[in-house]
Amino acid sequence: MSENITGLLSAPADSGTLARLRDALTARVETEGLLDIAYTTVDSPVGSLLLAATERGLVRVAYAREDHDAVLDTLAHKLSPRILRSPGRLDRAARALDEYFEGTRTVFDLPLDHALSHGFRRLVQSRLPEIGYGTTLSYKQVAELVGSPAAVRAVGTACATNPLPVVVPCHRVVKSDGGIGRYVGGVEAKAALLKLESDA
Template sequence: MFNSPIGTLYLTFSGRLLSGVSFEKPEHVPFRKGAAPASFIKELKAYFSGAHVAFSQEIKFLTGTDFEKKVWSALKDIPFGETRSYKWVAEKTGNSAAVRAVGRALSKNPVPIVVPCHRVIESDGSIGGYSSGVEVKRRLLEMEYYAKGK
């Protein structure tokens, strides 16, 4: 667990590899307390303090289709404090017509924040959806926007 300014984050690991970040306690995973890697906790603290963090924690996707993994990989190209459209992500996957499929893939992202699906918005600039709720997405985007101005 990690207590953040936007709520408790439940962190799931497969060995030393991050496999999940959730705002709700995962039901399908036996929960046991253990120490997350100190370097990852340090990065989370820095991120929520407004630092421009490129997370270095290795990730293991335990779920996801090849397309979903391609979408999640593309998100790492969106810089801190910036946003891109669903269409941009679809184009990065090589399938510009897959805008709706991108939205579905984002909703299944097992490691939000670290794989920054919150940085994807509608082409018209509206915020779009978020698996943990639009208010959480708005807070993450505002935090990054104001931190980027520092």
């Protein structure tokens, strides 16, 4: 394998050579168990999404407005610096998101890694998938759902810091007065997701 990589490094740097080098490197680190976090980006109706996964499952979905490079840097510091673009590990997640945006998927059944959430935030995020497709709950109702009716603000924080937006549907949590509320992907993205689901 090292001879192949050396050969590729000595070849002229065209896009085909770089792609082959990246594929060879990815295959090697996967085979040797050196890849802790694989990532890729996918296009969607709400902009480019970064997907990152550990061996346990999808660990991060990030909007472009969050700055994908900054998100990768955070993953390197919080989880592991052994990160590499490796779309193969994320094929299933990418396909599920495509189906969601096409309106043919209403539930995500992907393996998830909740390593970036702890305590009350993790509790709230673990209950968000119970909010059915095309429906919403208020922050107050979610606080009641998790058994802490006075923790409305903490529920808001848990939604705002959700590391797996879209897949873990924090966009289905809205204000008690019917207002849309804030969203990590921006108000426009939240409105687009709610409209996609209500039109289905």
